Amino acid sequence: MKMSMKGIAINTFKESARNKMFYLLVFFGILFALSSKLISFLTLGDAMKVLKDTGLAAVNFFCVLIAIFTGINLVYKEIEKKTIFNILSKPVSRDQFIIGKFLGLALTMLTALAAMAGIFFLFVWMSGGGFDLKIILYFFMLFLELLVIVAISLLFSSFTTPILSFIFTVSLYLIGHIMWTFNEFKTVLRVPFWKHFVQGLYYLLPNLDKFNIKNEVVLNTAFNPWTILFSVLYALAYILALLAVTILIFRRREFQ
Amino acid sequence: MIPGRLLAVIFMAGLLLAAGMQNRYDATVNYFGDRATFVSLPSGKALKTLSFGYSNLAADLLFIWSIQFYSATYLTNRFDFLERVYDTITDITPQYKEPYIIGSLIMVYEARDIPMALRLLDKGSRHNPDEWFFDQDAGYYCFKFLKDYPKAEFYYQRAAAKPGAPAFVKRWKAHLVYLNDDPGAAYRMWLEIYENAGDAMEKAAAFNHLYQIKSEIDTGLLEEKIARFRENFRRWPSSLVELIKARLVSALPSDFSGNDYIYDPEKGTVTAARIFRWKRR
Numbered sequence: 001m002k003m004s005m006k007g008i009a010i011n012t013f014k015e016s017a018r019n020k021m022f023y024l025l026v027f028f029g030i031l032f033a034l035s036s037k038l039i040s041f042l043t044l045g046d047a048m049k050v051l052k053d054t055g056l057a058a059v060n061f062f063c064v065l066i067a068i069f070t071g072i073n074l075v076y077k078e079i080e081k082k083t084i085f086n087i088l089s090k091p092v093s094r095d096q097f098i099i100g101k102f103l104g105l106a107l108t109m110l111t112a113l114a115a116m117a118g119i120f121f122l123f124v125w126m127s128g129g130g131f132d133l134k135i136i137l138y139f140f141m142l143f144l145e146l147l148v149i150v151a152i153s154l155l156f157s158s159f160t161t162p163i164l165s166f167i168f169t170v171s172l173y174l175i176g177h178i179m180w181t182f183n184e185f186k187t188v189l190r191v192p193f194w195k196h197f198v199q200g201l202y203y204l205l206p207n208l209d210k211f212n213i214k215n216e217v218v219l220n221t222a223f224n225p226w227t228i229l230f231s232v233l234y235a236l237a238y239i240l241a242l243l244a245v246t247i248l249i250f251r252r253r254e255f256q
Numbered sequence: 257m258i259p260g261r262l263l264a265v266i267f268m269a270g271l272l273l274a275a276g277m278q279n280r281y282d283a284t285v286n287y288f289g290d291r292a293t294f295v296s297l298p299s300g301k302a303l304k305t306l307s308f309g310y311s312n313l314a315a316d317l318l319f320i321w322s323i324q325f326y327s328a329t330y331l332t333n334r335f336d337f338l339e340r341v342y343d344t345i346t347d348i349t350p351q352y353k354e355p356y357i358i359g360s361l362i363m364v365y366e367a368r369d370i371p372m373a374l375r376l377l378d379k380g381s382r383h384n385p386d387e388w389f390f391d392q393d394a395g396y397y398c399f400k401f402l403k404d405y406p407k408a409e410f411y412y413q414r415a416a417a418k419p420g421a422p423a424f425v426k427r428w429k430a431h432l433v434y435l436n437d438d439p440g441a442a443y444r445m446w447l448e449i450y451e452n453a454g455d456a457m458e459k460a461a462a463f464n465h466l467y468q469i470k471s472e473i474d475t476g477l478l479e480e481k482i483a484r485f486r487e488n489f490r491r492w493p494s495s496l497v498e499l500i501k502a503r504l505v506s507a508l509p510s511d512f513s514g515n516d517y518i519y520d521p522e523k524g525t526v527t528a529a530r531i532f533r534w535k536r537r
Contacts, residue, residue: 042320045354050316057313177309214312219351 004092005100012104016070017111025069026112029062033120037127048129052218055123056135059116060142064173066112067105067146071153072165074101075250095247102154102243109146113139134217141228144235145211149173151242152206158250176208206238297340300347307348315348319355326362335367342376346383356380356390360397370401381414391415392425395432405435423449423458434469435534443469464532467512471528474509475517478526481505492524 016022036054040047075098078084087097117139125131152172156165182202189195210231216223298306307314322341326334342359346352356376363373374397380390395411398404412429415421426449434442446469450462478496481504485493488502496519499505510516517526 039316039320042323043316043354044323044358049352049354050320053312053316057310061310174308178305181305209309212309215349215351218312219349221351 004090005096005103008087008092008097008100009103009107012074012101013107013111016105016108019070021069022066022108022112025062025066026115029059029066029112029116030119032058032062033116034123037123048124048127049218051127052124052129052132052135053214055120056138056214056217059113059120059139063109063113063116063142063146064149067109067149068153068166068169068173070108071105071150072157072162072169074105074154075157076160076162076165094250098154098158098243098247098250102151102239105150105154106147109150110143113143113146132217134220134223137223137228138213138217141211141213141231144232145208147239148176148206148208148211148235148242151239151246155242155246155249158246159253172206173208176206177212179205179207179209207234210234297337297344300344303344304348311348312352315345315352315355318345318348319352319358322355323358326366335369338363338367338369339372339376343379346376346379350379350383353380353384353387357393360393364397364401370397373397386419388415388418388421388425391418392421392428395428399428399432399435405432408432409436423454427458427461431465431534434465439469439473443473463512464530467528467530468532468534470509470512471517471531474511475526475528478505478509478517479524482524482526486524492521494521495519496526 033055036051036058039054040051043050078087084097088094092100117135121132121135121139124135149169153165153169156168160168179202182198186195186198186202189198210227213223213228215221303314303318304311318341322345325331325341326338328334338359342355342363345355345359356379360373360376363369363376374394377390377394377397381387381394384390391411392415395408395415398408398411402408409429409432412425412432416426416429426445430442430445430449433445443466446462446465450459450466453459453462478499481499482493485499485502485504493499493502496508496517500508508516511528513529515529517528519526
């Protein structure tokens, strides 16, 4: 990695880590994950299932919030505060700037996730759930999902305001989790054009439910290793595509 | 300025008036009667879609809510949408096993609707084909509440055939075959359980059943021969040995412990030393 890109990545990480909202969200993520114990008391039967469900959902939700809130501001803030001129006046290309920002955000997400996941993993163990290695696989898949979300928010952050970035990213996040309905929707359409249109959207929009393996973790059902492998490759390919389009947009931007 | 005493009087009067109004209000409201239990409950598929990747959590929360709701015994119409609620939960996560079990318990013991419970358990069995306990529960409800032994036997057969089914499921299956008046098949099943028993308790249980079934078969046969003896000789045989002398039987059977059956020459009846009244229906 070139030094300039590394510098941007580290600076992005430091900047995100200095943000009070980052700590607040991590704190609430941990708090909600631990409060899953209280919710599990209310159920009958397998309380560990409810504990894992609630805890994983809490970690997932707060990590997504961190990814969105940190991602949507990053590039916009640099432009708004005019610090972009300082950075780009140095021997740093716009491509390196975007990739550095992405890597810095990825490091931020890794830190937040590691903090929440580590505590929750120990919590499950202390609650009698044993060393459930499937949880680690779940967090790995969640990390991939977060990287995709970060790449999406970075894309929107490169050409629009934080509010619009927030709306677009959240919309894509929500759509990304109901992509399975597109296949069903397609079957009720009669006009071939709309069928192809929906089919096109299905491949164009991010399918985030691929990374959701909560069912397999909490219900202890079997994993299909091929599904996991294809999900990993999908994440990498999608992130590459998003970064490419972000760079293309960012190259054409003029700063005043 | 309003005097302090007047304020105190206004305060007391206001409080009394409010209490009176509350009392009147209570008279118009039936807190413990029927209540609109639901405004609407979306289908499982809709909830799955609307949960945006948190479908497990949605199912958990709905399940926890249902436990609290169906525990509110003062609501007289709480079972109106019972099947819909558990169908929704199990549509969201069909592999979540607890809602099938708890839902069917509520349907059986609270709502007293056994067919509804059987439908839910059938769904559980369909979505979790390797689990034996849905069929076991269904079989038990058929046996206990419907007294439908062929149906109970069907469920126990299915449960016993599943991997990991515990030994007691096979014992139930054999018992239901016995209750369905197929002593020959039941005897073979219990003999297999007896020969492969994992512990003393299981062996003792199998022994008792074999004892009972064998004695029912044998005493039935002996009483048939005794009746024929009476037809031929116009009297009861003085002992069972007379049946051999009259060439009605070649040898006298003994009970599963190896002891002779007890014969009453005055009534012509044969009984075993121990009688288990399992067929009281």
